[in-house]
Amino acid sequence: MSDASRAFLDTAVQHAHIGHAPPFIALQNVGVRFGAVQALQAVTLRIAPGDSVALIGGNGCGKSTLLRVVHGLIAPSAGQVQAPPRAAQAMLFQRPWMLRNSVLNNIAIGLWLRGARWTDAKARALQALRRVQLAPLAGRSARGLSGGQQQRLALARAWAQQPRLLLLDEPTASLDPRAKHEVEALMHEFTHAPAGEGEPPLTMLFASHNLGQVKRLARRVVYLEQGCVLADLRVEDFFNRDVLRAVSPRADLFLKGELL
Protein backbone atom coordinates (compact mmCIF):
# COMPACT_ATOMS: atom_id res chain seq x y z
CA MET A 1 0.00 0.00 0.00
CA SER A 2 1.39 3.43 -0.92
CA ASP A 3 2.04 6.07 1.74
CA ALA A 4 -0.72 8.19 0.24
CA SER A 5 -3.29 5.40 0.44
CA ARG A 6 -2.24 4.58 4.01
CA ALA A 7 -2.55 8.22 5.06
CA PHE A 8 -5.94 8.43 3.39
CA LEU A 9 -7.13 5.34 5.24
CA ASP A 10 -5.83 6.78 8.51
CA THR A 11 -7.87 9.89 7.82
CA ALA A 12 -10.95 7.86 7.05
CA VAL A 13 -10.47 6.01 10.32
CA GLN A 14 -10.02 9.27 12.19
CA HIS A 15 -13.19 10.66 10.69
CA ALA A 16 -15.06 7.49 11.46
CA HIS A 17 -13.90 8.00 15.04
CA ILE A 18 -15.21 11.58 15.07
CA GLY A 19 -18.39 10.15 13.65
CA HIS A 20 -18.91 8.08 16.78
CA ALA A 21 -18.15 10.85 19.26
CA PRO A 22 -21.09 13.15 19.95
CA PRO A 23 -20.50 16.02 17.49
CA PHE A 24 -20.28 19.52 18.82
CA ILE A 25 -21.31 20.94 15.47
CA ALA A 26 -23.15 18.87 12.86
CA LEU A 27 -24.26 20.05 9.45
CA GLN A 28 -26.29 17.59 7.44
CA ASN A 29 -26.84 18.24 3.72
CA VAL A 30 -26.93 21.97 4.28
CA GLY A 31 -27.78 24.19 1.33
CA VAL A 32 -27.95 27.99 1.20
CA ARG A 33 -29.35 29.83 -1.77
CA PHE A 34 -29.27 33.58 -2.37
CA GLY A 35 -31.56 34.08 -5.36
CA ALA A 36 -29.79 32.45 -8.29
CA VAL A 37 -26.58 31.83 -6.27
CA GLN A 38 -26.16 28.47 -4.57
CA ALA A 39 -23.74 29.57 -1.83
CA LEU A 40 -23.64 26.17 -0.06
CA GLN A 41 -24.57 22.81 -1.52
CA ALA A 42 -25.20 19.58 0.42
CA VAL A 43 -22.58 20.42 3.06
CA THR A 44 -22.19 17.67 5.62
CA LEU A 45 -19.70 18.34 8.38
CA ARG A 46 -19.17 17.12 11.93
CA ILE A 47 -16.84 18.93 14.29
CA ALA A 48 -15.73 17.47 17.59
CA PRO A 49 -15.38 19.65 20.71
CA GLY A 50 -11.93 21.24 21.04
CA ASP A 51 -11.11 20.89 17.34
CA SER A 52 -9.54 23.70 15.33
CA VAL A 53 -10.84 23.67 11.77
CA ALA A 54 -9.83 25.94 8.88
CA LEU A 55 -12.15 26.70 5.98
CA ILE A 56 -10.30 27.45 2.79
CA GLY A 57 -11.14 28.00 -0.86
CA GLY A 58 -11.27 30.72 -3.49
CA ASN A 59 -13.29 33.94 -3.24
CA GLY A 60 -17.01 33.28 -3.12
CA CYS A 61 -16.70 29.53 -2.39
CA GLY A 62 -18.97 29.81 0.67
CA LYS A 63 -16.66 30.13 3.70
CA SER A 64 -18.40 33.15 5.24
CA THR A 65 -21.80 31.70 4.50
CA LEU A 66 -20.88 28.50 6.31
CA LEU A 67 -19.65 30.44 9.36
CA ARG A 68 -22.83 32.53 9.37
CA VAL A 69 -25.01 29.45 9.17
CA VAL A 70 -23.25 27.94 12.20
CA HIS A 71 -23.63 31.24 14.08
CA GLY A 72 -27.34 31.34 13.23
CA LEU A 73 -27.11 34.53 11.15
CA ILE A 74 -28.36 32.75 8.03
CA ALA A 75 -31.05 30.09 7.99
CA PRO A 76 -30.20 27.27 5.58
CA SER A 77 -32.51 26.72 2.62
CA ALA A 78 -32.01 22.96 3.03
CA GLY A 79 -30.62 20.47 5.53
CA GLN A 80 -30.07 20.58 9.29
CA VAL A 81 -27.64 22.46 11.51
CA GLN A 82 -26.76 21.49 15.05
CA ALA A 83 -24.58 23.98 16.91
CA PRO A 84 -24.21 25.31 20.44
CA PRO A 85 -26.54 28.19 21.36
CA ARG A 86 -25.50 31.66 20.17
CA ALA A 87 -24.70 32.69 23.75
CA ALA A 88 -21.98 30.04 23.81
CA GLN A 89 -20.46 31.29 20.56
CA ALA A 90 -18.35 34.30 19.63
CA MET A 91 -17.78 35.47 16.08
CA LEU A 92 -15.04 37.75 14.79
CA PHE A 93 -14.95 39.42 11.40
CA GLN A 94 -12.20 40.76 9.16
CA ARG A 95 -13.03 44.29 10.35
CA PRO A 96 -14.06 44.28 14.01
CA TRP A 97 -17.07 46.31 15.06
CA MET A 98 -16.45 48.66 17.99
CA LEU A 99 -18.94 50.49 20.19
CA ARG A 100 -18.39 54.26 20.26
CA ASN A 101 -17.05 53.91 23.78
CA SER A 102 -13.87 53.14 25.74
CA VAL A 103 -11.76 50.05 25.20
CA LEU A 104 -12.76 48.74 28.65
CA ASN A 105 -16.47 49.40 28.11
CA ASN A 106 -16.44 47.61 24.77
CA ILE A 107 -15.97 44.45 26.81
CA ALA A 108 -17.74 45.38 30.04
CA ILE A 109 -21.01 46.48 28.41
CA GLY A 110 -21.43 43.11 26.70
CA LEU A 111 -20.89 41.28 30.00
CA TRP A 112 -23.30 43.62 31.79
CA LEU A 113 -25.94 43.07 29.10
CA ARG A 114 -25.58 39.34 29.76
CA GLY A 115 -26.41 39.89 33.42
CA ALA A 116 -23.08 40.57 35.19
CA ARG A 117 -22.95 43.31 37.86
CA TRP A 118 -21.21 46.41 36.52
CA THR A 119 -18.25 46.18 38.94
CA ASP A 120 -17.75 42.50 38.09
CA ALA A 121 -18.10 43.24 34.37
CA LYS A 122 -15.38 45.91 34.59
CA ALA A 123 -13.04 43.64 36.57
CA ARG A 124 -13.45 40.82 34.06
CA ALA A 125 -13.02 43.25 31.16
CA LEU A 126 -9.72 44.43 32.65
CA GLN A 127 -8.58 40.83 33.09
CA ALA A 128 -9.39 40.19 29.40
CA LEU A 129 -7.49 43.33 28.34
CA ARG A 130 -4.44 42.13 30.29
CA ARG A 131 -4.65 38.84 28.43
CA VAL A 132 -4.23 40.66 25.09
CA GLN A 133 -1.79 43.30 26.39
CA LEU A 134 -4.26 46.16 25.99
CA ALA A 135 -4.81 47.04 29.67
CA PRO A 136 -2.78 50.30 29.41
CA LEU A 137 -5.28 51.49 26.76
CA ALA A 138 -8.41 50.66 28.79
CA GLY A 139 -9.61 54.30 28.96
CA ARG A 140 -8.96 55.14 25.30
CA SER A 141 -11.66 55.33 22.65
CA ALA A 142 -11.97 51.89 21.03
CA ARG A 143 -12.55 53.42 17.59
CA GLY A 144 -9.22 55.24 17.86
CA LEU A 145 -7.23 52.01 18.10
CA SER A 146 -5.28 50.60 15.16
CA GLY A 147 -6.79 47.70 13.19
CA GLY A 148 -4.53 45.19 14.95
CA GLN A 149 -5.38 46.57 18.39
CA GLN A 150 -9.09 46.49 17.54
CA GLN A 151 -8.84 42.86 16.52
CA ARG A 152 -7.03 42.04 19.78
CA LEU A 153 -9.81 43.88 21.62
CA ALA A 154 -12.41 41.86 19.71
CA LEU A 155 -10.60 38.67 20.79
CA ALA A 156 -10.51 39.89 24.41
CA ARG A 157 -14.24 40.66 24.21
CA ALA A 158 -14.87 37.15 22.93
CA TRP A 159 -12.61 35.56 25.54
CA ALA A 160 -14.29 37.48 28.38
CA GLN A 161 -17.59 35.83 27.46
CA GLN A 162 -16.03 32.36 27.78
CA PRO A 163 -17.43 31.01 24.54
CA ARG A 164 -17.25 27.32 23.73
CA LEU A 165 -17.09 28.06 20.02
CA LEU A 166 -15.01 30.74 18.35
CA LEU A 167 -15.88 31.56 14.73
CA LEU A 168 -13.47 33.79 12.84
CA ASP A 169 -13.95 35.12 9.33
CA GLU A 170 -10.52 36.03 7.93
CA PRO A 171 -9.57 37.74 11.21
CA THR A 172 -6.12 38.84 10.08
CA ALA A 173 -6.79 39.61 6.42
CA SER A 174 -6.56 43.38 6.75
CA LEU A 175 -3.67 43.52 9.24
CA ASP A 176 0.02 44.28 8.73
CA PRO A 177 2.48 41.40 9.38
CA ARG A 178 3.22 42.37 12.97
CA ALA A 179 -0.46 42.77 13.96
CA LYS A 180 -1.22 39.55 12.08
CA HIS A 181 1.40 37.76 14.13
CA GLU A 182 0.02 39.15 17.41
CA VAL A 183 -3.59 38.18 16.63
CA GLU A 184 -2.54 34.76 15.42
CA ALA A 185 -0.52 34.17 18.59
CA LEU A 186 -3.65 34.91 20.64
CA MET A 187 -5.80 32.61 18.51
CA HIS A 188 -3.22 29.89 19.10
CA GLU A 189 -3.08 30.56 22.84
CA PHE A 190 -6.88 30.52 23.20
CA THR A 191 -7.36 27.28 21.34
CA HIS A 192 -4.25 25.28 22.15
CA ALA A 193 -3.97 26.03 25.87
CA PRO A 194 -5.41 23.18 27.92
CA ALA A 195 -8.89 24.01 29.23
CA GLY A 196 -9.04 24.82 32.94
CA GLU A 197 -10.49 22.35 35.39
CA GLY A 198 -14.17 21.79 34.67
CA GLU A 199 -14.02 24.11 31.63
CA PRO A 200 -15.13 22.76 28.27
CA PRO A 201 -12.51 22.98 25.51
CA LEU A 202 -12.76 25.88 23.07
CA THR A 203 -13.59 24.86 19.51
CA MET A 204 -12.43 27.08 16.65
CA LEU A 205 -13.73 27.32 13.10
CA PHE A 206 -12.00 29.93 10.96
CA ALA A 207 -11.91 31.04 7.35
CA SER A 208 -8.52 32.01 5.97
CA HIS A 209 -6.69 32.66 2.71
CA ASN A 210 -3.37 32.46 4.56
CA LEU A 211 -2.08 28.92 4.15
CA GLY A 212 0.80 29.47 6.58
CA GLN A 213 -1.76 30.50 9.19
CA VAL A 214 -3.85 27.43 8.41
CA LYS A 215 -0.79 25.21 8.97
CA ARG A 216 0.00 26.94 12.25
CA LEU A 217 -3.50 27.02 13.73
CA ALA A 218 -5.67 24.26 12.28
CA ARG A 219 -5.82 20.62 13.17
CA ARG A 220 -8.17 19.98 10.28
CA VAL A 221 -8.78 21.65 6.92
CA VAL A 222 -12.04 21.82 4.97
CA TYR A 223 -11.70 22.86 1.33
CA LEU A 224 -14.76 24.39 -0.36
CA GLU A 225 -15.45 25.02 -4.02
CA GLN A 226 -18.69 26.54 -5.32
CA GLY A 227 -20.38 25.81 -2.02
CA CYS A 228 -19.35 22.13 -1.90
CA VAL A 229 -16.88 20.47 0.48
CA LEU A 230 -14.29 18.81 -1.76
CA ALA A 231 -11.76 17.85 0.92
CA ASP A 232 -11.89 17.43 4.68
CA LEU A 233 -8.55 16.27 6.05
CA ARG A 234 -6.21 16.48 9.00
CA VAL A 235 -3.87 19.41 8.44
CA GLU A 236 -0.82 17.18 7.91
CA ASP A 237 -2.70 15.21 5.23
CA PHE A 238 -4.01 18.33 3.54
CA PHE A 239 -0.50 19.66 3.08
CA ASN A 240 0.82 16.25 1.98
CA ARG A 241 0.80 16.50 -1.82
CA ASP A 242 0.38 12.76 -2.42
CA VAL A 243 -2.60 12.48 -0.09
CA LEU A 244 -4.28 15.64 -1.35
CA ARG A 245 -3.87 14.66 -5.00
CA ALA A 246 -5.41 11.27 -4.24
CA VAL A 247 -8.32 12.65 -2.21
CA SER A 248 -9.13 15.86 -4.07
CA PRO A 249 -7.34 16.81 -7.28
CA ARG A 250 -9.29 20.09 -7.28
CA ALA A 251 -7.97 21.06 -3.83
CA ASP A 252 -4.47 20.11 -5.02
CA LEU A 253 -4.84 22.45 -8.01
CA PHE A 254 -6.05 25.19 -5.66
CA LEU A 255 -2.97 24.81 -3.47
CA LYS A 256 -0.71 24.93 -6.51
CA GLY A 257 -2.50 28.12 -7.62
CA GLU A 258 -3.47 26.44 -10.88
CA LEU A 259 -7.23 26.46 -10.50
CA LEU A 260 -8.86 28.29 -13.40
Ligand SMILES: Nc1ncnc2c1ncn2[C@@H]1O[C@H](COP(=O)(O)OP(=O)(O)OP(=O)(O)O)[C@@H](O)[C@H]1O
Ligand atom coordinates in the same frame (compact mmCIF):
# COMPACT_ATOMS: atom_id res chain seq x y z
N1 LIG B 1 -26.28 38.20 1.33
C1 LIG B 1 -25.99 37.71 0.12
N2 LIG B 1 -26.79 37.94 -0.95
C2 LIG B 1 -26.52 37.43 -2.16
N3 LIG B 1 -25.44 36.65 -2.43
C3 LIG B 1 -24.61 36.39 -1.42
C4 LIG B 1 -24.82 36.90 -0.09
N4 LIG B 1 -23.82 36.46 0.71
C5 LIG B 1 -23.02 35.73 -0.08
N5 LIG B 1 -23.48 35.68 -1.34
C6 LIG B 1 -22.88 34.94 -2.46
O1 LIG B 1 -22.69 33.60 -2.02
C7 LIG B 1 -21.45 33.09 -2.50
C8 LIG B 1 -20.59 32.68 -1.31
O2 LIG B 1 -20.17 33.87 -0.65
P1 LIG B 1 -19.26 33.84 0.66
O3 LIG B 1 -19.16 35.25 1.15
O4 LIG B 1 -19.78 32.83 1.60
O5 LIG B 1 -17.85 33.35 0.09
P2 LIG B 1 -16.40 33.39 0.74
O6 LIG B 1 -15.80 32.05 0.47
O7 LIG B 1 -16.48 33.80 2.16
O8 LIG B 1 -15.68 34.50 -0.13
P3 LIG B 1 -14.41 35.45 0.20
O9 LIG B 1 -13.21 34.57 0.29
O10 LIG B 1 -14.37 36.36 -1.00
O11 LIG B 1 -14.73 36.18 1.48
C9 LIG B 1 -20.84 34.18 -3.36
O12 LIG B 1 -21.22 33.95 -4.69
C10 LIG B 1 -21.50 35.45 -2.83
O13 LIG B 1 -21.56 36.44 -3.83
